[in-house]
Amino acid sequence: MTDPPYPRDIAERLRALDTERCGRQYLQGLQLNREQLLALADVLGLAGLHRVSAERIEQRIAKQAVAARDAAAGLRPRGDDPARSRCAPDPASAHRRR
Structure with missing residues (x-):
């Protein structure tokens, strides 16, 4: 069983993705447990998720990863338009937990 990437590495990868949908697909592919998701949320500065x-x-x-990237780039929020963006193949899929 291979461990998933570190939370900071996951956060960096999420910020590089085009849409929230791509981010969700990436996260689901990693199959992180609740504790790992909370650690990632902490890296992204999200609070109040324990319940x-x-x-x-x-x-x-x-949502936070894409919004933070867009805000840093001075972009307006955009919706997830499947026709406009495609999720890149997930290079971290080898890190999936079984």
Whole structure:
């Protein structure tokens, strides 16, 4: 069993993705447990997630990573338009937990 990448590495990868949808796909592929998701949320500066579901934590993480990147680049928030963006193949898929 291979461990997933470190939270900081995951956060960096998430910020490089085009959309929240791509971020969710990446996170789901990693199959992080609740504790790992909370560690990642901490790296991204998200608080108050200890009482929500793992699915909701994934949603918040994906949204925060894309929004933070866009804000740093001075971009306006954009919706996830599947016709406009494609998720790149996940190089970290080899790190999936079984």
